[in-house]
Amino acid sequence: MxxxxxxxxxxxxxxxxxxxxxxxxxxxxxxxLMFNGDSLLIYQTDxxxxxxxxxxxxxxxxxxxxxxxxxxxxxxxxxxxxxxxxxxxxxxxxxxxxxxxxxxxxxxxxxxxxxxxxxxxxxxxxxxxxxxxxxxxxxxxxxxxxxxxxxxxxxxxxxxxxxxxxxxxxxxxxxxxxxxxxxxxxxxxxxxxxxxxxxxxxxxxxxxxxxxxxxxxxxxxxxxxxxxxxxxxxxxxxxxxxxxxxxxxxxxxxxxxxxxxxxxxxxxxxxxxxxxxxxxxxxxxxxxxxxxxxxxxxxxxxxxxxxxxxxxxxxxxxxxxxxxxxxxxxxxxxxxxxxxxLPHNKAQKYLRYAAYAAMGLGIWCNVIYANQSYLKVALEEKATDALMVRVVGHLEQTEGYVPGETPIAVVGLLPTSPLYKTMDGFEDVRGRTADAYTVSWENTYYLYMENVLNYPVKRSYLTKDDQAAVDAMPTFPADGCCAFIGDTLVVKVGSVVVTDLQ
Structure with missing residues (x-):
């Protein structure tokens, strides 16, 4: 053995x-769990x-x-x-x-x-x-x-x-x-x-x-x-x-x-x-x-x-x-x-030690960075949950709204929301990690409601003809941020609305 x-x-x-x-x-x-971005596709249907x-x-x-x-x-x-x-x-x-x-x-x-x-x-x-x-x-x-x-x-x-x-x-x-x-x-x-x-x-x-x-x-x-x-x-x-x-x-x-x-x-x-x-x-x-x-x-x-x-x-x-x-x-x-x-002499020995120290530094810093990244995503998950629950609350308080039956459109870029702020202390956690929330593109609003909150949603997508009406709406959480445009109940979560309009 x-x-x-x-x-x-x-x-x-x-x-x-x-x-x-x-x-x-x-x-x-x-x-x-920490689902965010594309991974909100918890069930891989696409x-x-x-x-x-x-x-x-x-x-x-x-x-x-x-x-x-x-x-x-x-x-x-x-x-x-x-x-x-x-x-x-x-x-x-x-x-x-x-x-x-x-x-x-x-x-x-x-x-x-x-x-x-x-x-x-x-x-x-x-x-x-x-x-x-x-x-x-x-x-x-x-x-x-x-x-x-x-x-x-x-x-x-x-x-x-x-x-x-x-x-x-x-x-x-x-x-x-x-x-x-x-x-x-x-x-x-x-x-x-x-x-x-x-x-x-x-x-x-x-x-x-x-x-x-x-x-x-x-x-x-x-x-x-x-x-x-x-x-x-x-x-x-x-x-x-x-x-x-x-x-x-x-x-x-x-x-x-x-x-x-x-x-x-x-x-x-x-x-x-x-x-x-x-x-x-x-x-x-x-x-x-x-x-x-x-x-x-x-x-x-x-x-x-x-x-x-x-x-x-x-x-x-x-x-x-x-x-x-x-x-x-x-x-x-x-x-x-x-x-x-390298030969095993005194001079080369110190070069080896220096190389080991350099690699050890990389390991130490990358381990710290990984744990900081996951902590950031975990906090973003909580922030997103609080935000999306409030968005659902605005929908349900609107007269004429029926969950799963009334078409809804959640529009606006979150970085242009008055509530948006980057997380203090995470300035070095950059690159592919998100900035403040786990929803990162327009469809992820719906994915979060459907897959994380398990909330019934009937999706609707606005057109460029609706641009003027959307621009006139105030931004969440102000009064009037949730209103009907035609048959669609619209929630405007960011002041800039581009990618949601087709």
């Missing part, structure tokens, strides 16, 4: 590290939308997992997928140092993308982590000389969430760098790189074909707006050199100014790790690598790394947000790989 445990000691250590840091960073989120933005395998997955957004179930599945991916990564890179494994597991577990996903798009949490796992499995299969199977998992990754393609690319680049550092023939590494490109392209083509067939069969049109794919590959109005530069700059900007607690210190730590990796590479090129071809290929891969982990920015021509940038956390895997190449 002891021998079996020792045989899988590294894997068990990885699992323990992942579980520990997920609990201290995200544990509060896992055991609370599956055609997922097809239209190319996430074609999510509806099939929901048939297995269930349509309801059950927090503990989603959390368990998300952590399972994430843990499996980290075990594969540790094995692929042959990491043995327990401290290095713990640092890597922690930094990826408390990655800002993971926090933002759980804080604002929790209903997608397990599917995003499944995309991460598929990307990792695809790379692992490629390393086991199964590029066709690897391409299948790249296809699956794209169908769950396209943004994790750049995680696979980042892992491949780092693996090729490790091969060269271990003395493998550069020509063979170069050939392997070409094969990996073929695998990625094959998986992408298969994904595109399957998506086109499904859209045709279901009669769904590919979305041409936010999160849409219709403009992918069209660079006719784009300066490609400028876009390449912006792709690099976006990564550097996110490393320099990350969304986290004490972001300036973490940004400095990130830059220090990047510079330490670059300096170590130059030292290796000058002292350990003898072949010029190996030197050149190592340098090219190092320079391609930031572009590779942000290739979705290039593909989408700049449409990227925090939920799409998990791959930026591979900076820490890069740092770990180069730390392992």
């Amino acid at each position: 002891l021998e079996k445990i020792q045989k899988y000691e590294t894997e068990l250590w990885t699992v323990l590290c992942v579980l520990f840091f997920n609990i201290i960073a995200h544990g509060y989120r896992f055991v609370n 599956q055609n939308w997922k097809y239209s933005i190319g996430r074609i395998f999510q509806p099939f997955y929901w048939k297995l997992r269930g349509d309801l957004v059950a927090p503990m179930l989603i959390a368990t599945l998300a952590v399972f997928y994430f843990t499996a991916a980290l075990v594969l990564i540790v094995r692929m890179f042959k990491l043995q140092n327990k401290l290095h494994i713990a640092l890597l597991c922690a930094l990826l577990a408390v990655n800002i993308t993971t926090t933002s996903t759980f804080a604002t798009d929790f209903h997608e949490g397990d599917t995003y982590m499944l995309a991460l796992l598929c990307a990792t499995v695809g790379v692992a299969l490629f390393r086991k000389a199964h590029p066709v199977l690897g391409g299948v998992f790249i296809c699956l990754c794209l169908g769950f969430y396209q943004a994790y393609l750049q995680l696979a690319i980042g892992l491949l680049i780092l693996l090729f760098m490790q091969d060269l550092l271990e003395g493998k023939d550069p020509s063979k590494v170069f050939l392997s790189g070409l094969k990996s490109i073929a695998m990625l392209l094959g998986g992408s083509i298969a994904y595109t074909l399957i998506m086109r067939v499904l859209l045709h069969v279901k009669g769904i049109v590919l979305a041409d707006h936010y999160n849409g794919l219709t403009n992918v590959g069209d660079y006719s109005t784009t300066s490609i050199p400028r876009l390449v530069v912006d792709t690099y700059l976006y990564v550097i900007k996110e490393w320099w100014n990350p969304q986290t607690f004490r972001s300036r210190f973490v940004g400095l730590a990130n830059m220090a790790l990047l510079l330490a990796a670059a300096a170590t590479l130059l030292w290796i090129l000058a002292t350990k690598i003898k072949q010029n071809s190996t030197r050149l290929l190592l340098l090219v891969l190092f320079l391609l790394f930031p572009f590779g982990i942000n290739v979705v920015y290039f593909i989408s021509k700049g449409m990227e947000h925090t939920l799409m940038t998990f791959s930026f956390g591979l900076l820490y895997l890069l740092a770990v790989l180069f730390l392992q190449e």
